[in-house]
Amino acid sequence: MKVRTPMSQGWTLRLNTDRHTPEQAPPGLAGTAVPARVPGCVHTDLMAAGLLADPYLDRNEDEASWVGRADWTYVTELPRRNGAFERADLVFDGLDTVAAVHVGGRLLGRTRNMHRSYRFDVTELLTDGPAPLEVAFTSAYVEAEEVRTALGERPNSYPEPFNYVRKMACSFGWDWGPTLVTAGVWREARIEQWSTARLAAVRPHVTVAEDGTGVAEIVVDLDRTATGRDRALRLVAAVGDASTEIAVAPGEHTVTMTVRVPDAALWWPRGYGDQPLYGCTVVLGDCDGGEALDTWERRIGFRTIELDTSADEHGSAFTLRVNGTAVFARGVNWIPDDVFPTRVTPDRYRARLTQAAEAGVDLVRVWGGGIYEDRAFYDVCDEMGLMVWQDFLFACAAYPEEQPLRSEIEAEARENVVRLMPHPSLVLWNGNNENLWGFADWEWEQTLAGDSWGEGYYLGLLPRVVAQTDPTRPYWAGSPWSGSWDRTPNDPDHGTAHSWEVWNRRDYSDYLATVPRFVAEFGWQAPPALATLERALSERPLTADSPGMLHHQKAEDGNGKLNRGLAPHFREPTDFGTWHYLTQLNQARAVAAGVEHWRSHWPRCAGTVLWQLNDCWPVTSWAAIDGDARLKPLYYEMRRLYADRLLTIQDRDGELVLVGCNQGAAVWDTTATVRRIGADGTVLAHAEVALKAAGREVASAGLPESVTQFGDVREEFLVADTWGSPRSWGSPRSSEAESGGEAESGGGLRAVHFPCADREFAYPTASYEVRVSPDGENDALVTVTADTLVRDLLLQADRLDAHARTDHGRVTLLPGESVTWRVSGWPQPDAEAARAALFSVNGVGEVRE
Template identity: 50%
Template sequence: MYRPLHDGWTLTAVSDEVDIAGIPATVPGCVHTDLLAAGLIDDPYLDDNENRLTWIGRTTWSYATSFTWHASGDGSGGDDEIDLVCDGLDTVATVVLNGAEVASTANMHRSYRFPVRHLLREGENSLQVRFGSPYSYIDERRAELGDRPGSYDEPYQFIRKMACNFGWDWGPTLVTSGIWRRIGLHSWSGARLASVRPVVTLDGRDGRVQAHVTVERAAGGRPAAPLVVTASVAGVTAEARLAPGERAAVLELSVPEPGLWWPRGYGEQPMYPLTVGLGPEAPEQDTGENRDTWTRDIGFRSLRLDRADDAFAIVVNDVPVFVKGANWIPDDCFPTRITPERLAQRLGQACEANLNLLRIWGGGLYESTEFYDRCDRLGLMVWQDFPFACAAYPEEEPFASEVEAEARDNIVRLAPHPSLVLWNGNNENVEGFADWGWREKLDGRTWGAGFYYDLLPRLVADLDPARPYWAGSPYSGAPDLPPNDPSRGTVHIWDVWNREDYLRYGEYRPRFVAEFGFQGPPAYATLRRALGDDPLTPDSPGVRHHQKAIEGNAKLLRGLGDHLPAPETFDDWHYWTQLNQARAMTFGIERFRSLAPYCMGTIMWQLNDCWPVVSWAAIDGDARRKPLWYALRRVYADRLITFQDGGVVLVNDRDAEWTGELSVTRLALTGEPLAKGAFQVTVPARGTLPVRFPATLATAGDPTSEVLTARLGEEAALRFFAEDPQVAFPEAEFDVAAEPVPGGVRVTVTARTLVRDLALFPDRLDPAAEVDDMLVTLLPGATATFLVRAPGELDPAALTRHPVLRCVNEAAR
């Protein structure tokens, strides 16, 4: 029986400098959220409040509660064993029960189980969890082991804790402490299921399950009894007998022709409950002891990593899958605020943008079970980094044992999930050692190689042999190879954001791009909620504080390059930098998709934000979709026409061929056809087809006043021959009508001239309003319809005016 201990907690600062004692605390939770609820701190996400809260991470905190316990009579006592189960302690914790120290811990990423029956008292019991300062712990470990280089000043590599708590180039420095996952008492008798680890594979068309079961027997004086372990799935059952003293069994089940689990876009996601039971050998001896049950849903699919000829391709059910992915960071600096409803919204937004994979980035967490459950059902593949990022990590004790314990814990926990397709050793640490000058700074000290090349692959091979392991990203497949080589394995591309024009993506020919991105500001309503700046400008104090990247605002302006004019107002800056972000990522993804199957995936940086910030995200910190999100939905669609190398490449990510007539027209900006071409094409299923154009189509007579269009069936694309500031755009003329409809307003725009990248920003009128499409270019005579949804009434006329309705050529420039 499990009894949660989530009630009656109080929080106290163990400090002479901080006068906070006995305030109500929420468990699961953390110090920051408790102080915020008590009105003792300002919201760290607003303005520069973050700067005034650094003391929290340098303070020792005590959580305390009391509970009643009786040896018999309430259903929770009278058992052989009672364990205190802590699913998540953040991070440097001492657990004290009735004045006796139970244990000390120092790892946010693992769970703990402590036998405590001998410490429990009849009646009232006291429980305290004291959290030491993470910074004090870090200082002690660093002094013992010697410094290690990293990408940031904060030494997060000296503690097993969510690294981005210590700030990142998109996140605040908010160093948390607290009981961040469940805590409770587990009472049991005789024996219990200590762990169940299913290895799920395919044998031809049949599903195969190896259920590795470990049993813990009570330590009492009674003789151990024979036990029976059963496993059942899809109507198939297996059984194993455990003699007295035996603690482990492997049960094998063969399921005839189950429905196969596929990534989204490739098939369905049937799931099957796998149930493992523990009981006495003789049913007539069943007294309620020795009984335990474990149930999880599993999916049948084969999985491998194709590395032939230095490729990097995820193959599911013998079908290579082109990855249309995004990197995932913790969705909040305070993970207990991430509700199931919020996860459903965020993962739904990922699916609506046509993603099929999320990479759980190594500076964050092993996510909640709810996260992986939802990915299983949505068909969203998960690439799981082990939590190491952008730093050299010590391999000495206590870290070696902690890393092994957390890896074992989470590999077993996540093994049932079919959505999990890859374990990755770290983020950018191999590259840091090879290319960022770490080797010289380390002077022979450890940096994590023993984890990435030895410990972690051994654990994955032992505990999760049906899934591939990759030592890091970027990585070329061997420790002695240049790690960020586009021609091998996985590559990260950051020269574009940091110093190059985004057209530089076109010079790359990668096998798999696991990280690349381009910044843009969040939605206007998100900035306005978070910042008190008046006026709001690109360089106002709050905007500067919510831009964490080095020279971030300067890079935003440099990134406009020749693509868009220099902004003169905040509204222009906001629209154009958001637009440029969408265009940059569209250009890169189209380039990489056009190279399939040589390139077999893109994982853009990043899907989400953890707070209101100028960043690389497609969904901002208030859950609003930036223009980039709409661009991702288009560029990750199953079928795509992309202009490449004097023609187009047709990309078909469906199981059926794509056939028809490709119609190509070179037009004057006025809409007058200048040249036409038609090509009969057949694009193979899950394939690409390049189509080269004759010079009459591919070359403009006047690059400043012409546009090229291509259409195949319902898919269309257009390309200008010059950058926007050089194009002789007419001043945009269009007819616009806005009419109320159930749930919102329908806005219809009919172009009388060419209209470039039409966008609606209804959050400027109502923070809860959103639009169904964005960044639509209309040729003369074309019509676009937008549906704006809002919980309240919107002024239809306001939706038709600047700065809510925008386009690039709203005035001749």
């Protein structure tokens, strides 16, 4: 049986001064052995040794820039091999990035790709006893700059050379991330000892036959020793209770086995059914029986995946079909959860993805400027029914197609397709992020003047790799991509679209101007929670444009865009607390405007993928969950927007209509009470409006003129309730009451519509009563009862305690209505503290820092 021995202990790290020593390096570091963790990286090792200040705090990032420009060497000792085995391999699942590997002074090989694994035969080197191992890393900058010099400049959306080296692109900084160029043994290192043969690769092609039989066609690649080449072998494959056995002839290296599972239980995305997973095991042995030589184990799921791109009256579709059912994808974009990926543990993956699932998400797009994530990520997605859209790792730049990059990219693609294809959650391979768009619309074509830029990867190499290796899944050339060079890549009527004119140049009301077939990126920025800012920044007082705040705002003119985004809606904030609240609120409202509009146009629009779910450090960004894992108001809004049932008031050709979006399987048959209400709370008109939406469908109904004929638009608004006339929202044990006056509680939904901007509306000064009561150890209930209209009331839990959280977000109250938040992690509840942590649109006059 093959024996795996992890190489996680006994490593040291040293600064390699053979070429140069960066001026910023701490005095005396050269020649000093620093304890190192494997898996790990140089930055985290230096921080653990007290030699580098946390680059996430204040402006320490600048002081850490030298680390990425230096060369580093990791050193440990390999054990003597066990003579009972014919072969000993040194295996690295990931080296970041440009390295030379030496054992006993002998060069085993050189690496230049973070996204590949490496295997070296060290059988003879470990025969006589332990041997020193050195992994010498050259700065990724050096590699990238040498390739750039050899191949010439290529267009790039950022000023760093990430497109010349196969490394996590966002290590070099992004408009939400710091520039911290890492190096290190970033995935497991181990010694594998084996005899005769081993399983080199296992590729399960999982399909479902018309009669419901689950079919797993398993392609197995073998690696044999010299003595094992002429031996007959035996393979046994099992899926659940079904199995098959096959004899492998001497010298044979690739075989295919088929396991059939009658009446296979189907894997479904969350919200559409269950996620049954079947254990899949492949065992390699001698034909003579005895102990197994090698074993491969994963979990698989039976389902069919289709990408419908058929032409219709609107253009051409982009609709995912799972088990024949069309899905409106309720998605989020995923970036690496930490700039130092080795700090992202399986528990952290589970926590973050659980947050996504609890927000109604059913699709996670792994963005192309990051990494192919750890197996733990995909395992959780399998279990939770989170569909995975996996980008190949190209983003926002022209990528040369010459050597040495081309062979690295093909090897990387083939390995990662094989590694990830067992996961039923993986539903789509995507060639790149925004590079086809950049070539067509960002003047790359003129700049390149005929130089290679990646088209051969996206339209040639990668679809070929997927077709040859993982033919059960669809491939799409890029995002955005319209499917043809006959039209612009970001044509909203075809394929995938990215909506970035909104935020960069236009107000979010412009979301309403188009109905893309699939919105793969859109979003709006906001700062993180106040407690996150106070932890990361030592400057006081905090202001929107203080040095630390601006350093933790990486978008070009980011604060300018935040402020210009407020201007059409609100009066200019005069204090930091109000600015912070309004920018977070504006983020939630912007996303709501887009998702409500696009969902209301299902099936023409078949998905929205919010940019972005998560942050990799404390920063002002588009994320719903900030860098300290605190939930921004956008998160709670996403939970409402991505619920199975969504009630919204929309404009159709100048007329207001009530729309019910039903993503559930059951019919939604309801009657909504629609009221036109004055700013003082007086009901001016009302009507009962019937809605009936079949499962997975959208229904709409016109609103009577008696309701929609506003008198003074500055003093009247609409409220639609499917619950009648509620007086109390929220529940001590439920987080169903949601956001913005558009809420769900006890099965009811609310939608509101204000016909003019907040800055023009005649709001009364918010007046409400606040009651606080303990609710178990460290928890409390905060109940607010409104005396007036209170628009977008938000309880910022982190102002109560840095560890406190609430169960829901913003809510609009009518006079006499109540809302209850449950606050966890608040050991000393206090009504005055709760009042100070409450913000609303018509209660922002108080100065609260």
